[in-house]
Amino acid sequence: MRAGYTARASAGMVRHPKQGMERIRGRWDRHRDRRALAAAGVPARVLYGVTERWAERLHAALELPWPCPQAESFGPIWDRIVADLTEAGARVGIASYGGWNDGDRAFGAAIWCLVAHRRPETVVETGVAHGLTSRVVLEGLNRNGRGHLWSVDLPAVDSALHPEIGMAVSAGLRSRWTYVRGTARERLPGLLAELTAIDMFIHDSLHTGRNQRFELESAWAALRPGGVAVVDDIDHSLAFRTFVDKARPRMRLAARHVTGPGLVGPDGLWGLAVKGAGAPGPAPRAVAASPHYRKLSTLMSDSTVRDRQHAQIELSVVREIAFLVRGLTPAGSRLLQVQPLHGPEVLLFRDQLVQPARPVIYDQADRRDPDVRTETDFEEVDFEAAKFPAPDDHFDLAVWNRELVTLKNITPALREVRRVVRPGGYLILTVPNLAAAHNRLLLAAGRQPTTLHIASGDHVRGFAAPSMTRVLERDLAFRIEHRAGVGIAPVTSAPLPRPLRDLGHTVIWVLRKPA
Numbered sequence: 001m002r003a004g005y006t007a008r009a010s011a012g013m014v015r016h017p018k019q020g021m022e023r024i025r026g027r028w029d030r031h032r033d034r035r036a037l038a039a040a041g042v043p044a045r046v047l048y049g050v051t052e053r054w055a056e057r058l059h060a061a062l063e064l065p066w067p068c069p070q071a072e073s074f075g076p077i078w079d080r081i082v083a084d085l086t087e088a089g090a091r092v093g094i095a096s097y098g099g100w101n102d103g104d105r106a107f108g109a110a111i112w113c114l115v116a117h118r119r120p121e122t123v124v125e126t127g128v129a130h131g132l133t134s135r136v137v138l139e140g141l142n143r144n145g146r147g148h149l150w151s152v153d154l155p156a157v158d159s160a161l162h163p164e165i166g167m168a169v170s171a172g173l174r175s176r177w178t179y180v181r182g183t184a185r186e187r188l189p190g191l192l193a194e195l196t197a198i199d200m201f202i203h204d205s206l207h208t209g210r211n212q213r214f215e216l217e218s219a220w221a222a223l224r225p226g227g228v229a230v231v232d233d234i235d236h237s238l239a240f241r242t243f244v245d246k247a248r249p250r251m252r253l254a255a256r257h258v259t260g261p262g263l264v265g266p267d268g269l270w271g272l273a274v275k276g277a278g279a280p281g282p283a284p285r286a287v288a289a290s291p292h293y294r295k296l297s298t299l300m301s302d303s304t305v306r307d308r309q310h311a312q313i314e315l316s317v318v319r320e321i322a323f324l325v326r327g328l329t330p331a332g333s334r335l336l337q338v339q340p341l342h343g344p345e346v347l348l349f350r351d352q353l354v355q356p357a358r359p360v361i362y363d364q365a366d367r368r369d370p371d372v373r374t375e376t377d378f379e380e381v382d383f384e385a386a387k388f389p390a391p392d393d394h395f396d397l398a399v400w401n402r403e404l405v406t407l408k409n410i411t412p413a414l415r416e417v418r419r420v421v422r423p424g425g426y427l428i429l430t431v432p433n434l435a436a437a438h439n440r441l442l443l444a445a446g447r448q449p450t451t452l453h454i455a456s457g458d459h460v461r462g463f464a465a466p467s468m469t470r471v472l473e474r475d476l477a478f479r480i481e482h483r484a485g486v487g488i489a490p491v492t493s494a495p496l497p498r499p500l501r502d503l504g505h506t507v508i509w510v511l512r513k514p515a
C-alpha cells in the first residue's frame with residue numbers, strides 16, 4: 001500500500017514538476033507559518049478576535065434579519081450532503097481525502113447564507129477534494145436559478161484518490177460548475193482575468209500563509225463592491241490578519257469550525273471579509289484629488305513644525321474617515337456631521353456616498369464658508385444642554401471628528417447622536433488619544449499631555465482608547481465595527497498596524513447602532 005502510494009506520488013511529481021515544486025514549497029512554508037504564529041505570542045483565536053455569534057453578526061452586517069429562515073434550512077441540506085458521501089463509500093471529516101479535511105458545517109452554513117442572500121452570479125473557489133463546499137455553493141445557485149461556480153483544485157498527490165474528486169457534487173448540479181485543474185498560483189490569475197469581476201471567493205486549498213495571501217490579494221482585486229471572501233483555516237498562519245489589516249474590508253469576522261464526530265478538530269478557525277459597497281478600488285488617490293480635500297489642506301495652520309505635523313495627522317484622519325465612509329450606507333443616505341472643524345470635510349465625506357441626501361451640520365456656531373453653506377443644512381446646537389434637532393432614527397451616518405474633547409459632559413451628547421442615527425446606521429467617532437505614545441512620554445517626564453489644554457485651547461477632556469471603547473460599547477450600547485489608530489507624533493502621520501493602534505495620536509471608531 002505504502003509502496004504503491006510512493007510510486008504513484010513520484011509518478012505525479014515527474015509528470016507535473018511545477019506542481020510538485022509547489023507541494024514541496026508548501027511544506028517549507030508551513031514551518032515558517034508556525035514560527036511566525038509562535039512569535040506573535042498570542043493564540044490564533046485571540047489574534048483573530050474569534051466570535052461565537054458569527055451568524056448573528058454576519059446577518060446584522062448585511063442588514064438581514066436574525067434568526068434567518070435560510071440559515072434554518074441549511075441543516076437538512078448539510079445532513080443530506082454528508083449522507084450522500086457516506087452512502088457513496090467516502091469517510092467524511094478529518095484527513096478524509098489524503099491528508100486533507102472536508103469543509104466543516106459552520107463554514108458551509110456561512111457560504112449557504114451568503115449564496116442565498118447575495119445571489120451571486122460568479123463564484124470562484126480554490127480547493128475541491130470531495131467537494132462539500134462546492135456542493136453547498138451549487139445547491140444554493142441552483143435554488144437561486146442563477147450563477148456559476150469555478151473551482152480551482154490541485155488533485156491529491158496520490159492518483160488513487162482522484163476518482164473521489166468532487167464526489168459530493170451530484171450530477172444534476174454540474175451544469176453550473178467548471179472544475180479548473182492546477183495550483184491556485186498557476187490557474188487563479190488567468191481565471192480571474194477571464195471573469196473580470198467576481199461576486200464571491202472561497203479559499204479552501206493550500207493553507208500556507210504565502211498561498212492564502214496570494215489568493216486573497218488576487219481575488220480581492222477582482223471582487224465586486226459588496227462581494228465576500230470566505231477563508232478556511234485562517235489559524236494556520238498570519239495571512240488573513242495581514243490581509244484584513246491592509247485591505248480594510250467593510251466587515252470581517254473569525255469563527256470556529258464546528259467540531260464533533262467526523263468533523264474537524266477543536267481549534268480550527270475560518271474567517272470572512274465583506275468588501276465595502278461602492279469601494280471600487282483603493283480610495284486614497286481619489287480622496288487626495290478631491291477639491292474639498294485640497295481646500296481642507298490649505299485651511300490647516302502650518303506656522304510651526306508642530307502645527308505642520310498636527311495638520312498632517314488631521315489630514316490622515318480625514319482620509320481614513322473618507323475611506324471608511326465610502327459606500328458604507330445604502331443609496332440616498334442622510335449624513336450628519338457634528339462640529340466639523342472645517343466645512344469642506346463634510347463635502348468630502350458626502351462625496352464618498354452613493355446619491356446622498358443633502359448633508360446636515362450641527363455646531364455651536366455657523367462657521368461654514370460660502371461653498372459649504374450652499375451645499376449643506378445647518379442647525380445651531382448647544383451640545384451640553386440641548387437635544388439634537390432631529391427625530392429618532394433619522395440619519396444613516398454621523399461623523400464626529402475630534403471635537404468631543406471640547407465638551408465637559410459627553411454622555412448626553414453621545415446619547416443624542418445615537419438617538420438620531422437609525423438602527424443599523426453608523427457613527428464614525430474620532431478623538432485625540434490621551435494614551436498616545438507621545439502623551440505617555442510627556443506624562444512620564446512630568447509634562448502635560450497635548451490632548452488636555454491648560455491655558456490656551458479648548459480640549460477639556462481626555463480619552464484613552466481602550467477605556468473609551470468600553471464606555472462606547474457598555475454604557476452607550478454601540479457595536480464596535482472597527483477601531484483604528486492614526487499617527488505616532490512626531491514619527492508618522494500614517495494609519496497604524498493593529499498592534500500599535502492604541503498608541504496612535506488619534507483613535508477612530510466605526511460604531512453601529514444595533515438593528
Ligand SMILES: C[S@@+](CC[C@H](N)C(=O)[O-])C[C@H]1O[C@@H](n2cnc3c(N)ncnc32)[C@H](O)[C@@H]1O
Nearest residue numbers: 103127128129131132133154183184204205206
Ligand atoms: C481542504 S481540501 C478542500 C476541501 C473542500 N473544500 C471540501 O469542502 O470538501 C484542499 C484541496 O485543495 C487542493 N490543493 C492543495 N494545494 C493546492 C494548491 N496549491 N492550489 C489549489 N488546490 C490545492 C488539495 O489537493 C485538496 O483537494
Ligand SMILES: [Zn+2]
Nearest residue numbers: 068070071113
Ligand atoms: Zn441567512
